[in-house]
Amino acid sequence: MTVASQVKQCVASLKNVEASLNSFAIDTKDEQASEIFRESCQITRQVITDLEKRVGELEFQEPQYKGF
Amino acid sequence: MQGWLEVVLRSVVAIIILLFLSRTFIRKSMAQVTYFEFVSGIVIGAILAIGSIHLQVPIAYPIMGLIVWSVIPYALGWLSIKSETIRSFVQGKGVPVIKDGKILEDNLKKERYSSDELLKQLRAKNAFQVADVEFAVLETSGDLSVLMKKEAQPVTPKDMKLKVAPIKEPETVIMDGKIMDEPLATAGKNRRWLEMELEKIGAAIENVYLGQVDSYGQLTVDLFDDKLKVPSPQEKPLLYATIKKCQADLELFALSTNNPQAKQMYTQKAAKMKEVMNKVEHLLQ
Structure with missing residues (x-):
């Protein structure tokens, strides 16, 4: 597996995490817990944005592996 | 008449x-x-x-x-x-009968309370050893209220300085195989969601004796047929495992890349995910 595809996989997993955190933030009745989920969700989103940038760089370097 | x-x-x-x-x-x-x-x-x-x-x-x-x-x-x-x-x-007032770990014999005598009765009441409160009791009050109703010494009390998460996930009251959404619409609405769910969750578990609605939604929106059921095994909700542990895996992956990328800029970025993101991990750990486990 190339580096790019590994990073992409990680991004996909992180997106899964973000979605789950988001749904927990909505479903959780306790406000404090819900707030923690929301914050975590935001942090995860930032990480995803930066990683996607890195995926772009990697694709630029290894254009033969472009796309999933 | x-x-x-x-x-x-x-x-x-x-x-x-x-x-x-x-x-x-x-x-x-x-x-x-x-x-x-x-x-x-x-x-x-x-x-x-x-x-x-x-x-x-x-x-x-x-x-x-x-x-x-x-x-x-x-x-x-x-x-x-x-x-x-x-x-x-x-109504009268409660009379202390044990204070600072010492039995107040005068008060016992005044209330015409024998040592046997005191021991009986203490045993009812799970205090078999008088030395474990810090304070006890004979209430007006005749009940004995007992404060155990701290070291004889059960350990609470607070004692252990543990963070635990807060809980709210669960909603009972299925009773005797029938969907309860009002609690379902209180839980912020609808019938479609319930049907989907039941399908995930692989249980038919007629077979569910009781179904409850906890404050994290997860459904737990008890079936009429006790031979069937119901999977416990996996979403929370699964999510935690995924966060952990992503964090480990990021650290791995940081180690394996030769690009210093990327290395720094990966390390930073790994730290971020570690933060998320610590934040949600007590909620997801």
Whole structure:
């Protein structure tokens, strides 16, 4: 597996995490817990944005592996 | 009027009065009732009983007695809410019988409480060793309230400085195989969601005896057929595992890349995910 595809996989997993955190933030009745989920969700989103940038760089370097 | 007819009539009236009185009196379990309230209850019962079958007694007598015996205790109850002095006079006060780990024999004697009775009551509160008790009060209802010494108390998450996930009351959304729409709405869910969750578990709605939604929106069920195994909700542990895996992956990328800029970025993101991990750990486990 190339580096790019590994990073992409990680991004996909992180997106899964973000979605789950988001749904927990909505479903959780306790406000404090819900707030923690929301914050975590935001942090995860930032990480995803930066990683996607890195995926772009990697694709630029290894254009033969472009796309999933 | 014939005698038996009058008995029926009086009894019916007495039952109605009893129902009315027991509804207006405060919600207290028998154990919380003070001796005074207990005895006035008995007197009211006796008056009603005599009034309903004792035909020689004119009807006005039991009614008068009833009024006095219900109005005065009721008024005293009302006054004791308003005034502390009246409260301590009517209801009495709890008497400490163990203080600072020492038995107060004088107070025991005053309350005519024997050592056997004290031990019995302590045992009922799971205090088999008197040395484990820091403080105990003999309440007006005759119950003993016991404060155990800290080292003899069960460990709580607070003692362990553990963070635990807060919980709210669960909603019971399925009862006897029927969907309860109102609790479902309170939980912020609908029938479609419930059907989907049941499909995930692989259970038919008719087979569910009880289904509850916890405060994290997860469904747990108990089936009529106890031979079937129901998977416990996996979403939370799964999410935590995924976060952990992503964090580990990021650290791995940071180690394996040669690009210093990327290395720094990966390390930073790994730290971010570590932060998320720490934040949600107590909620997801």
